């Protein structure tokens with residue numbers, strides 16, 4: 282049996298007529314830049330995320346960077362985030378001129394270790410970016426307490442957590458601003474790049490609206506130095522269709538995870554744990570696997586494709602020599618990076634594919 286890691290075309294097949302007609306509407310309508318579909322999707326996404334404002338941008342990376350810039354974060358400032366995240370979180374801080382300061386994660390949830398966060402705060406610290414990694418919310422209450430105590434801006438990186446809830450409330454509404462990505466493989470993905478900033482602060486929303494559009498408050502009036510970072514109208518039309526299915530798709534992911542959990546008891550791999558405060562949306566289903574490379578090769582031979590998120594932690598990448606970190610700086614992240622495997626996970630995954638994956642894992646460890 283073939284079990285792809287993710288199958289984006291399978292999802293398209295389930296909603297093809299609606300998607301096709303939404304795209305054609307844009308092409309025929311001519312509103313290619315900031316067309317009405319962008320505004321419609323912004324309103325729908327704000328409502329879905331239980332926040333006041335949503336501003337469409339060109340990708341999740343821009344959503345993070347513009348959020349930081351909206352609070353004038355830049356040279357001389359420090360921005361704390363986790364070593365165990367996609368590198369774009371740290372790039373967002375460094376592109377503003379600020380210094381990303383990394384902290385290690387909790388070994389069970391893979392999200393920010395709040396004690397280490399507090400210890401990393403210096404007089405230069407201006408912001409913190411908790412990441413809801415793999416679709417599981419970070420422990421926001423203690424993070425917000427520490428941030429308030431030290432007067433820090435909180436930007437949630439919700440790029441992997443569309444629809445996830447922390448203590449019953451959607452992620453995105455906890456920070457001063459929050460970033461989402463609509464990269465195709467995300468839980469809510471378009472057919473190219475896309476992103477969104479959400480916030481409850483009307484002034485921040487206005488600043489980001491202006492910054493993403495070449496600094497214009499109205500056409501040809503450039504109030505600040507801006508960017509061309511707009512959410513594309515075609516992508517907004519696609520996302521408007523897909524948003525209606527997001528809860529259903531996230532529910533499917535949770536069912537798949539429950540089946541994996543059940544089938545992988547005593548299989549040789551350790552299954553992910555969900556914190557009591559979290560409603561996980563399983564952007565990724567991460568297991569800890571002894572002899573990971575051999576397991577992956579074995580699964581591949583059986584037609585089961587896996588991933589690693591992420592094989593090389595940020596602080597060991599060549600991109601950040603100036604930060605001065607080294608092997609051993611973040612032991613929890615480094616150990617995870619050497620043991621984690623992401624199993625096939627997408628809404629359209631069939632139960633038989635999950636059974637086949639679990640059976641192959643058991644076979645590997647029993648041999």
Ligand SMILES: *Cc1c(COP(=O)(O)O)cnc(C)c1O
Nearest residue numbers: 340341342367369440441462464
């Ligand atoms: C995908 C992702 C980003 C970046 O989003 P893009 O749309 O690819 O720019 C940032 N942070 C995390 C945690 C992500 O998963």
